Amino acid sequence: MAERSVIPFGPQHPVLPEPLHLDLIIEDERVVEAIPQVGFVHRGLEKLVEKKDFQQFVLVAERICGICSFGHSLGYCETVEALMGIEVPRRAEFLRVIWHELSRIHSHLLWLGLLADAFGFENLFMQCWRLRERVLDIFEATTGGRVILTACKVGGVEQDIENSELAAIVEDLNGMRAEYDELLRVFLKDRSVKSRLVGVGHLTKQQAREFACVGPFARASGIEEDMRLFGFGAYDALADFQPIVSSDGDGYARCEVRAREVLASIDLIAELVEKIPDGPFDQKVKGAPAKGSYAVSRLEQPRGECFYFARGNGTKFLERFRIRTPTSQNIAGMVHTLQGCELADVPLNVLTIDPCISCTER
Amino acid sequence: MSSFGLAKMSLRNLFRKPATKGYPAVPAVFTERSKGTVRNDMDTCILCGICQKRCPTNAIVVDKPGGTWTVNDFDCIQCLSCVRSCPKKSLTMDPQYAAPAGEMSAVTLCKTNEDAQE
Numbered sequence: 001m002a003e004r005s006v007i008p009f010g011p012q013h014p015v016l017p018e019p020l021h022l023d024l025i026i027e028d029e030r031v032v033e034a035i036p037q038v039g040f041v042h043r044g045l046e047k048l049v050e051k052k053d054f055q056q057f058v059l060v061a062e063r064i065c066g067i068c069s070f071g072h073s074l075g076y077c078e079t080v081e082a083l084m085g086i087e088v089p090r091r092a093e094f095l096r097v098i099w100h101e102l103s104r105i106h107s108h109l110l111w112l113g114l115l116a117d118a119f120g121f122e123n124l125f126m127q128c129w130r131l132r133e134r135v136l137d138i139f140e141a142t143t144g145g146r147v148i149l150t151a152c153k154v155g156g157v158e159q160d161i162e163n164s165e166l167a168a169i170v171e172d173l174n175g176m177r178a179e180y181d182e183l184l185r186v187f188l189k190d191r192s193v194k195s196r197l198v199g200v201g202h203l204t205k206q207q208a209r210e211f212a213c214v215g216p217f218a219r220a221s222g223i224e225e226d227m228r229l230f231g232f233g234a235y236d237a238l239a240d241f242q243p244i245v246s247s248d249g250d251g252y253a254r255c256e257v258r259a260r261e262v263l264a265s266i267d268l269i270a271e272l273v274e275k276i277p278d279g280p281f282d283q284k285v286k287g288a289p290a291k292g293s294y295a296v297s298r299l300e301q302p303r304g305e306c307f308y309f310a311r312g313n314g315t316k317f318l319e320r321f322r323i324r325t326p327t328s329q330n331i332a333g334m335v336h337t338l339q340g341c342e343l344a345d346v347p348l349n350v351l352t353i354d355p356c357i358s359c360t361e362r
Numbered sequence: 363m364s365s366f367g368l369a370k371m372s373l374r375n376l377f378r379k380p381a382t383k384g385y386p387a388v389p390a391v392f393t394e395r396s397k398g399t400v401r402n403d404m405d406t407c408i409l410c411g412i413c414q415k416r417c418p419t420n421a422i423v424v425d426k427p428g429g430t431w432t433v434n435d436f437d438c439i440q441c442l443s444c445v446r447s448c449p450k451k452s453l454t455m456d457p458q459y460a461a462p463a464g465e466m467s468a469v470t471l472c473k474t475n476e477d478a479q480e
């Protein structure tokens with residue numbers, strides 16, 4: 001039997017902008033076991049609900065993560081609205097979903113770029129990020145922020161997007177699509193991409209279920225699960241929403257699912273813009289969450305299902321707010337895919353779950 | 363399977379304008395909604411202190427007896443809570459962000475003398 005040794009991976013590693021530590025137990029070049037460790041950037045944001053009132057906390061929720069910032073503010077607002085029984089104007093629901101889908105596009109483009117960077121395809125990395133920049137420009141034009149949007153609030157959204165602006169966004173996205181198609185062809189057809197991804201980090205459907213994986217990671221293993229199917233917010237207005245699923249369960253499938261989701265999101269935005277009703281975009285919120293009331297909500301973030309829980313105590317401060325983030329769900333599956341893989345494939349494998357440590361540690 | 367899938371795009375990029383801008387030689391383009399610094403029109407401000415109460419980061423200090431309104435741009439997170447809550451609509455969001463500085467300092471505006479003292 002070959003001798004075993006332990007190689008530390010992270011918390012500082014070129015492939016990860018965020019601190020995740022793995023103890024890799026290896027035999028020759030093969031990983032036998034990986035022991036994950038998180039907790040390097042815990043900020044205690046959930047506890048802050050005791051210091052910031054339920055309306056101000058939107059700003060904190062938004063800062064949980066820089067990539068799904070809008071998603072977290074949306075998830076928080078939906079939970080508090082359920083808690084207080086607030087009905088959100090229909091137009092606001094549409095606008096929220098449009099921003100949320102734009103976030104998905106920019107998050108996936110970011111990830112595709114990072115993936116290209118991880119297997120050394122620098123040109124592809126730059127092209128992905130160049131396209132992503134256009135989504136950020138849309139954010140800046142519609143909300144004034146590029147990363148932290150401050151667009152969502154309890155009871156609606158902070159500002160409207162004019163119908164003419166919405167049409168311009170769709171046009172812009174359609175312009176992006178032509179360029180994106182070229183990148184998509186590279187991701188799905190190129191020899192060098194395939195040679196690094198096909199068969200890497202395989203996870204079967206059964207295993208994905210057992211490890212309770214979520215999001216594109218689970219969908220790449222054939223699990224047809226997408227919170228958007230539940231039709232929260234404006235998703236119920238979609239005529240025919242089908243999650244993107246692949247059954248291969250390897251790194252290439254995860255890349256394919258995310259790459260195709262970008263196109264799906266562009267279509268989805270175009271459909272919503274066509275159907276968006278006129279009307280008010282926010283609603284006055286009075287009172288405070290009742291004592292003992294609690295609510296949960298589930299949201300499909302770019303990285304997967306995110307679960308929110310809130311409990312009120314009769315004051316304008318919540319008693320408890322809790323988030324279960326997609327990455328914390330997916331770490332178990334990721335650790336499993338690492339077992340038996342080559343040491344050189346570890347960074348790529350870790351990246352294929354699109355880890356977001358700042359969400360995980362909030 | 364194919365190779366050189368990006369060749370066409372790369373060639374095109376050779377003849378295209380760069381995707382980046384030559385900041386600071388080329389000035390940054392702000393949109394109508396860009397967020398930079400909060401400024402106050404002291405003629406209309408009544409020093410009611412609502413903005414101070416609403417600010418989540420305590421960046422604003424209103425001194426009613428002294429007749430001054432102070433904002434610390436380095437604490438401000440551009441959330442617009444103050445701008446939206448001002449009853450006199452005297453606050454505006456200037457798209458130009460705060461200039462880099464060696465030291466954090468607040469901008470104080472006076473009711474009587476409008477000159478900014480930094």
Ligand code: SF4
Pocket residue numbers: 402406407408409410411412413414424447448449450451452453
């Ligand atoms: S809320 Fe408006 S009027 Fe009141 S102190 Fe602030 S800037 Fe002045």
Ligand code: SF4
Pocket residue numbers: 400416417418419420421422433437438439440441442443444445
């Ligand atoms: S924009 Fe927000 S953080 Fe900045 S001064 Fe106004 S309330 Fe405070």
